[in-house]
Amino acid sequence: MTESVARSRSLADEAAALDAADPLAGKRAEFDLDDAVAYFDGNSLGAPPKHVAQRLTEVVREQWGGRLIRSWNDGWWDAPQRIGDRIAPLVGAAAGQVVVADSTTVDLFKTLVAAVRANPGRDEILVDAGTFPTDGYVADQVARLTGHALRRVPVAELADAVSERTAAVLVNHVDYVSGRLHDMPSVTDAVQAAGAFAVWDLCHSVGAIPVRLDECAVDFAVGCTYKFLNGGPGSPAFVYVAQRHQAEFDQPLAGWAGHADPFAMEDGYRGSAGIARARAGTPDMLSMLALDAALDVWDGVDLAVLRAKGLALGDFFFQCLDELLPGAEVPTPRDHARGHQISVCDPGGQQTMDALHRQGVLGDFRPPDVLRFGLAPLYTTYGEVLRAVTTLHGLR
Template sequence: MSELAERAAKADANDPLAAKRDLFDLDDGVIYLDGNSLGALPRHVPARVADVLTRQWGRMRIRGWTEEGWWDAPQRIGDRIAPLVGAAPGHVVVGDSTSVNIFRAVVSALRMTPGRGEILVDATTFPTDGYVAASAARLTGATIRPVEPKNVPDEVGDDTAVVLLNHVDYRSGRLHDMGALTAAAHAAGARVIWDLSHSAGALPVDLLQHNVDFAVGCTYKYLNGGPGAPAFFAVRPDLLPVLDQPLGGWCSHREPFAMDPEYVAAEGIAKARAGTPEIVSLLTLDASLDVWDDVDLAQLRAKSLALTEFFVDCARELAPAARSVTPAGEDRGSQVSLSCVDAEKVMAELIARGVVGDHRPPDLLRFGFTPLYTRFADALRAAEILGEILA
């Protein structure tokens, strides 16, 4: 047995999260390393969704809103996500998409900073964040300026109202310093919005500790909520009473069934809702979150760091033509991005041979390591196959 194989066997044997893998519907012979785009299906979810469709909708119909708790699902499920991102209970709501929630957060932050008109946007951001921020700027008369996250302390100024950042760079996998960057923005009088789409469910996040104003994120990646699962929106506790979000709809009204022609915002996190919630996908997510009930996030992070480091070691030895562009140690999220020639063709061949990652132009192979179900043996085998293809 090779030294790498011995390391993999020992790490898998000592993995405190190993039993979690059996909770997921995974194919024999396929190494799934794309959980940073779409998480795997927990085995128990189809039966729960079938109940939603056949009994709750099929038999109970309109009674589901009250007797099955559909109406409060956005807040109830938000409370299940809150401990995964270090938010206070009652300050996370689930609904709509990440893009919609970014718009909601940007405009809310602008309204909280009168007299300021600049939005700083992560220059390395996932494109939708920039698109939405630019749209919000056009609607509000604000200006928008891209900055490298590391330069925020030097770039934030007296006119900066909002700083919009990604916690993990979706291309390189770099984990940004939430505490330091939030503090720098606050020192200049700006509000901060963090997009947690590539960190929630992959590593511990502590919104309360870092005094984060707003956070958003999708739930279909590391949280395994299913394709198109609704996003979450978190608000700092002391900001919730003054939140004036731009998409107030009937479900965020203080008395939604009064059908009042005048809008009066609800109390609490319900004021961050908008229209009728997407019940089937919400309850799919609710079922998926069961896999997190007893997960120690410190163990999750330890395994993530060990897995990604091991994969980099394997790739360095077995596939030297691919170069890692992902930072080492604590500066890394839960993915590894490798640069190589003909990356798109290489990824297509990897997928054909049962190693599922994804390609980001022009030259990146991107591999997401989901600690709940990825094994060290998977990381080794993926590097072996990559090496065979590149050779």
């Protein structure tokens, strides 16, 4: 037996033992996954829970088809707040502070404009230098429309960069390329100590790690639902507005859904009380209710257990790399200051990821040379981690 085969067998035994002891192992059966595929792209598009298709059929046939227009009064109109309250525990928020509405991009725009409007007399917005492109694009346009200057600053330097000029700071909780987890409590404290508002992008952390918005006294946050929350392609995003800021949340998209009395058809706009004022247009009910169904898989899930498994999956990924691909360049932190993805630099880039796809290992690629492997604790197995690294090893 060669040394390489012996290492692989040892890792296979370890993976089998870890999977057998996994407290979340039963959750995988709730997802519609092909066992021939090892899925590592839940950080871009989560896998579908099995029951969502049937629930949507009921929505189309019984609610849309049966109740027709009456469905708006049967629960559709209030769904954004109701589903927001289902997401609230996943982001460490009390009820009444999260609403599901619009896309991540639209929610970022609404929230960042509201943040700078709530902090007059300051002429600057900061955004983390490694931000997801959409965040940067939106921040550029908000600065342009509001007359603010925009500065891009590495997260590690934000505490020194924020000043009495800064109205708001937009930060990604988890870096989308490296998977690095940024320190929400310390960054928020530094931003607020300078009198600025902290706006957090939770797209790569919600549903992956425990988020503690209330505990960290975060001002505003946005997040998507189609990644680790498994809401489906294009499922609506959410906005968090801390209770203390809701009365002053003056967002720029004054649509009828955020009106204090939407069916009064008044000429002038009056913002709704509470979190509903973060709404804008008519909600996309099919996507909204698909998300509502998908959130059922979170019932009874202990987020501490979820986090422990996500970190353990990452640790095992590193172990497999060390034994099968020693010397691989990995920008993801080895310590636990990371989200639930492992990024591996590979000179083959997209060609390597395409080859992995052909062998049933589905991750994704980010330029110039980063292969990303998302680890969704509700359904990713240790055996799949080994398969990913073994397949990558075979391509080198």
